[in-house]
Amino acid sequence: MRPRRPQSIARLSGWWFAAPAVTLIGVFFFVPVLASFGLSLTDFDIYALADVHRLRFVGWQNYRELMATPLFWQAFKNTLWFVVVGVPLSLAASLLMALLVTTSWVRFKGLWRSAMFIPVVTTLVGSALVFRYLLHTRYGLINYALHTLGVSAVDWLGDPHYSMPAIIVFAIWKNFGYNMIILIAAIEAIPSELYEAALLDGANAWQRFCFVTVPAIAPTLTFVTILTMAGYFQLFTEPYVMTQGGPAQSTMSVLYLMYDEGFKWWNLGRASAVAFVLFVVTYLVTLLQRRLAPEAEL
Amino acid sequence: MTRVLRLFALCVLSLLLGCDAHRSVTVLRFWAIGREGEVLAQLLAPFSAAHPEIEIKIEQLPWTGAHAKLLTAVAGDATPDLCQLGNTWVPELVALKALQPVDEWVRHSTIIDRSDYFDGIWATSQMRGQSYAIPWYVDTRLLFYRKDILRQAGFNRPPVDWVEWRTQMRAIQRLSPDKTALFLPLNEFEPMVALGLQFDTPLIDEAQARALFQSADFTTAMRFYIGLFAEGLSTKMTDQQISNVWTEFGRGYFAFYISGPWNITEFKKRLPASVQGQWATAPLPGPHGPGASIAGGSSLAIFKASAHPREAWMVVEYLSTPNVQERFHELTGDLPPRRSTWNLPAIAQDEYAQAFKDQLERVKPTPRIPEWEQIATELRVFAEHVVLGDYSMEEGLARLNESANRMLHKRRALIEAGEAL
Secondary structure, eight states, X not given: OOXXXXXXXXXXXXXXHHHHHHHHHIIIIIHHHHHHHHHHTBTOOHHHHHOGGGOOBOTXXXXXXXXXXXXXXXHHHHHHHHHHHHHHHHHHHHHHHHHHHHSTTOOOHHHHHHHHHHXXXXXXXXXXXXXXXXXXXXXXXXXXXXXXXXXXXXXXXXXXXXXXXXXXXXXHHHHXXXXXXXXXXXXXXXXXXXXXXXXXXXXXXXXXXXXXXXXXXXXXXXXXXXXXXXXXXXXXXXXXXXXXXXXXXXXXXXXXXXXXXXXXXXXXXXXXXXXXXXXXXXXXXXXXXXXXXXXXXX | OHHHHHHHHHHHHHHHHHHHHHSOXXXXXXXXEHHHHHHHXXXXXXXXXXXXXXXXEEEEEOHHHHHHHHXXXXXXXXXXXXXXXXXXXXXXXXXXXXXXXOHHHHHHOSSOOGGGBOHHHHHTTEETTEEOOEEEXXXXXXXXXXXXXXXXXXXXXXXXXXHHHHHHHHHHHHHOTTSEEEEOOTTOOHHHHHHHHTSSSOSBOTTSOSBOTTSHHXXXXXXXXXXXXXXXXXXXXXXXXXXXXXXXXXXXXXXEEEEOTHHHHHHHHHSOTTTTXXXXXXXXXXXXXXXXXXXXXXXXXXXXXXXXXXXXHHHHHHHHSHHHHHHHHHHHOOBOSBHHHHTXXXXXXXXXXXXXXXXXXXXXXXXXXXXXXXXXXXXXXXXXXHHTTSSOHHHHHHHHHHHHHHHXXXXXXXXXXXXXX
């Protein structure tokens, strides 16, 4: 018997090492994803739940119906609005804070970093409730502050024009700390020689930021943008706790629609279709971004 | 004396402990929702004292999450023994085959007397000739009005039919054009459903498979409803856009409001002293004389999967006893489903509740199909668009009917395939 080639042994043992993780991902990710795709091609509903023989294969009908539902487009528009406005603002906040806590003249850096990371680790529901008090039309601190500035009270969560901005502000406050930590790591990894060289060439602070910092952290920026965007497409808990999708469905998101279809009306087939549409959209946007942005450290 | 008492207590204690050792205790899981869930332990205390062999574990659910939790429990075989159910949820749980029919028990019961219950309320939990739950408290929508404003406009009694109602509203509107005669929040579908139920044509056909929103009757009801906005008798607002109902009703911003029994308690508590005594309740006016309204409220249901249905039934019977229901009314303000409870002093003396008693004789259940709540939310979307002028009423009704029929598609297919739903 010929001895096995060392390469194939190495490959095999590599698979063995990866087996636990691959199995876990297979069982808890790929199988459910495939199953829910299968579900999205059926009309699984309350009747099928009672008796599985009532389940019918309907092909793409769920998807076709979804495309004809005004509420889906409304939810899609809201979600896109949340992503388009929320992601850049959120990244800007993270970057600004990361720059601030890495500058040499700031003291108590550890304290600042921890303080700004706290929103990330607090529970979403708890902090959403606190924000609901802050945003209260009559008793909220925010309207109180506006009032002292001479601005009349804003019905933050009751007026369709302000509900989404309020949700965006909350989401940014909740999430900026996470990206900040990643960006801090990237900024601190920039060799100080680059800044020294730029200084010698007479670059001012803004130029040093544009031509040293940004190019150096660009891959990281792409990476956090993709992550943040994927996260923001899944807007759900904020409107669920703060507005229940209202007023006038102005904070209804795609994921909220999925929740309603699935757990309120028990149309699991349609809910799975919503989930898949969201998946495809997120995937396409991520692809597009990778084409446009520099190589990320993925 | 104290020694005797102490000795007695000791005896009782040892007896109880002895019991525990020999007899097994039946544990019942009871899910209750909202305010009712809060007072349930207090309400059941005498029952628990009389039945130490039954231990009732009460789990409180919030109204916002209860429906989803119930359906998930059915899907995951984790249902409780008994549960408080919103009347409109009963059809869903029946479709899921999760509830225990109760007819046999009702027939043999000495406590629950079918004929003592308001017919419309009893009907809410009846499907295919079987009862699946016992009404616990009732809820319907009727007219809250300001007596003083009505008097100023020249009327000394509330309206009885639509024509009179509209005449009164016009007079009130002339009195103060910057206010609104009737407050109909655009985000509520209940007033529309109530008006629709006042006619003979049902909202869903006999076979429970097709929507009838384009019927002549429903069109008449909606013409009246939409007309109120078109004529300016009701403003185009949701209840989020006014500061709150109590302040505005107190200020007289509107003279009529369609609401339910919970607002009796709220108005008594929140309206300013100057307005107390100036407001009242009246049955909902109908197209020709007093009209029907929605049979809402909650029922008590026993799950099929329960291992202790007999014990659960004992709890249902206890909670249906008129005296217990009277106590329940005192604790929550909820209105009882039995006529005999209405004769007990705590309720008979409540002047605001009397209009509800009258209305309860004319309540109708909303269509008893699992899709109803989803269809009802479409009704709200329809009204919002028509009132805001996005399309005509006829077109709106056509769209509403079409989307409701789309939701009923599966149900129709199953019925055509010969399934009994």
